[in-house]
Amino acid sequence: MKKDLLKLLDLTREDIHEILDTADQMKFSQKHRIAHDHLKGKTLAMIFKKNSTRTRVSFEVGMYQLGGHALFLSGHESQIGRGEPVEDTARVLARYCDGIMIRTFAQAEVEELARKASIPVINGLTDFAHPCQVLADLMTIREKMTRLEGLKLAFVGDGNNMANSLIVGGLKCGMDVSVACPEGYDPDPVVLDFARTADRKFELVRAPADAVRDADVVITDVWASMGQEEERAVRAKTFAGYCINGELMKLTHPGCMVQHCLPAHKGEEISAEVFEAHADEIFEEAENRLHAQKAVLYLLMRD
Numbered sequence: 001m002k003k004d005l006l007k008l009l010d011l012t013r014e015d016i017h018e019i020l021d022t023a024d025q026m027k028f029s030q031k032h033r034i035a036h037d038h039l040k041g042k043t044l045a046m047i048f049k050k051n052s053t054r055t056r057v058s059f060e061v062g063m064y065q066l067g068g069h070a071l072f073l074s075g076h077e078s079q080i081g082r083g084e085p086v087e088d089t090a091r092v093l094a095r096y097c098d099g100i101m102i103r104t105f106a107q108a109e110v111e112e113l114a115r116k117a118s119i120p121v122i123n124g125l126t127d128f129a130h131p132c133q134v135l136a137d138l139m140t141i142r143e144k145m146t147r148l149e150g151l152k153l154a155f156v157g158d159g160n161n162m163a164n165s166l167i168v169g170g171l172k173c174g175m176d177v178s179v180a181c182p183e184g185y186d187p188d189p190v191v192l193d194f195a196r197t198a199d200r201k202f203e204l205v206r207a208p209a210d211a212v213r214d215a216d217v218v219i220t221d222v223w224a225s226m227g228q229e230e231e232r233a234v235r236a237k238t239f240a241g242y243c244i245n246g247e248l249m250k251l252t253h254p255g256c257m258v259q260h261c262l263p264a265h266k267g268e269e270i271s272a273e274v275f276e277a278h279a280d281e282i283f284e285e286a287e288n289r290l291h292a293q294k295a296v297l298y299l300l301m302r303d
């Protein structure tokens with residue numbers, strides 16, 4: 001494993017499987033009340049420049065369960081919000097803490113933080129990637145389907161941070177990946193370059209029906225991500241046909257799963273009916289954020 005978790009493009013297939021296997025062990029230990037204090041005395045600084053429920057709570061609870069401590073730094077209330085350079089913040093936090101989790105806008109800021117900090121840096125979401133979420137998604141799919149290799153993953157919606165990370169994570173784990181986005185909302189070109197050289201099937205289509213046909217797992221996300229609030233009305237029109245509903249689900253493989261990173265806008269990217277029919281899978285996915293992140297914290301921050 002590398003020092004940091006910045007994006008799935010940096011990980012090998014073996015790295016991803018090591019995280020998923022460790023995450024399964026973390027989940028087993030928690031269910032059987034086997035305590036682990038692998039990170040006793042260690043502190044994780046959590047920098048949030050965007051809102052969060054799941055990421056904040058699961059990292060904080062995860063550190064506590066591993067015997068360590070997490071502290072919350074809001075972009076607004078810390079000096080980061082007043083323009084203190086990220087490279088200075090990194091060098092200060094490295095003298096107090098043992099790891100940094102950051103949720104921000106630009107991927108370049110996270111990469112710079114990691115270059116300057118001597119301690120591990122974890123990407124808790126940027127505009128480009130959401131690696132922790134997709135590790136939890138892969139864990140959930142493998143848990144239910146017993147494998148990843150050979151399954152078809154379909155993503156319908158905006159070519160955003162989730163789409164980018166799902167394409168990379170899915171292909172690296174041996175899945176076929178099919179993505180439906182409206183024109184002008186494609187995934188990042190770096191991700192598309194990676195996808196086109198992967199040894200699994202990848203397709204980028206415009207019609208959701210073409211993406212979900214025979215899929216084993218269908219995934220979607222909000223039409224307007226954090227930072228795009230002003231585009232909501234325009235996007236609502238552009239994405240109107242990109243709702244995962246009962247009609248689309250009829251095209252999928254029998255037993256097809258549905259995943260959503262949450263928060264969901266029911267009636268927009270997913271119908272309330274499909275959401276509720278797959279709620280167990282979606283909330284298992286949310287739970288698995290905790291286990292997958294404990295695995296990442298352990299692998300990056302242990303002595």
Ligand code: CP
Pocket residue numbers: 051052053054055056125133261262263
């Ligand atoms: N899925 C996810 O990252 O949720 P939060 O924005 O609540 O952290």
Ligand code: NVA
Pocket residue numbers: 125126160161162221222224225226261262263
């Ligand atoms: N694409 C969404 C994911 C939220 C977890 C966003 O960036 O807001």
